[in-house]
Amino acid sequence: MRIPNILIVSGHPNLNHSIANATILDEVATALPAAEIRRLDWLYPDGKINLDEEQKSLLKADVIVWQFPFSWYGLPGLMKQWLDEVFVHGFAHGSTAKLGGKKLLLSFTTGAPQAAYTPDGFFGHTVEDYLIPFATTARLCQLKMLPPLYTCGISYADRDDDKIAQQKTLAREHASRLIALLNAIHE
Numbered sequence: 001m002r003i004p005n006i007l008i009v010s011g012h013p014n015l016n017h018s019i020a021n022a023t024i025l026d027e028v029a030t031a032l033p034a035a036e037i038r039r040l041d042w043l044y045p046d047g048k049i050n051l052d053e054e055q056k057s058l059l060k061a062d063v064i065v066w067q068f069p070f071s072w073y074g075l076p077g078l079m080k081q082w083l084d085e086v087f088v089h090g091f092a093h094g095s096t097a098k099l100g101g102k103k104l105l106l107s108f109t110t111g112a113p114q115a116a117y118t119p120d121g122f123f124g125h126t127v128e129d130y131l132i133p134f135a136t137t138a139r140l141c142q143l144k145m146l147p148p149l150y151t152c153g154i155s156y157a158d159r160d161d162d163k164i165a166q167q168k169t170l171a172r173e174h175a176s177r178l179i180a181l182l183n184a185i186h187e
Helices: 020-031 051-060 077-086 128-140 161-184
Strands: 006-010 036-039 063-069 103-109 149-151
Touching: 006 020, 006 051, 020 036, 020 063, 020 103, 020 161, 036 051, 051 077, 063 161, 103 128, 103 161, 149 161
Parallel strands: 006 036, 006 063, 063 103, 103 149
Antiparallel strands: none
8 A cells, every 4th residue: 555645734824822733733844854844824824825836735645735824713824825826717726637536534622611602501503513614615626525523722812831842732632643644644
């Protein structure tokens, strides 16, 4: 079996201020050095996305991981812009689509705790309820969407040393699960 080419697209708006997403990416980079990691905030601080480079990376990939903090129940702004500009008709979907058959894995963190994402919780919906647009995008682009991997309770509010340490622990656990999942995927 061939080891798949893994592309990780980081959608955090500012990894220099991230605890969880930065830790996850660092852990994955160490464990899977062959994986390509595209940190959108570092690559495009001016918001001018290089479509050719992004599409070339996607074409090489067998597995595409979107790593991001869940922002207003979806993608953060720069990652949404990336999706809008890169996943265009003729490339990502349509009769000349080029991404069909690749695997898509959503790997993300939420600020709210897991208990808020229940029918009886604060939001009145599960995390999975918010993922319908992602599943629709995958279907349109003929991507095979894998079950999502997420960690709740990574809030930016009231971070003290204990909370930061706890978030780093949660992020390392998330990264371990992501690495194991990616290592289990074979072509």
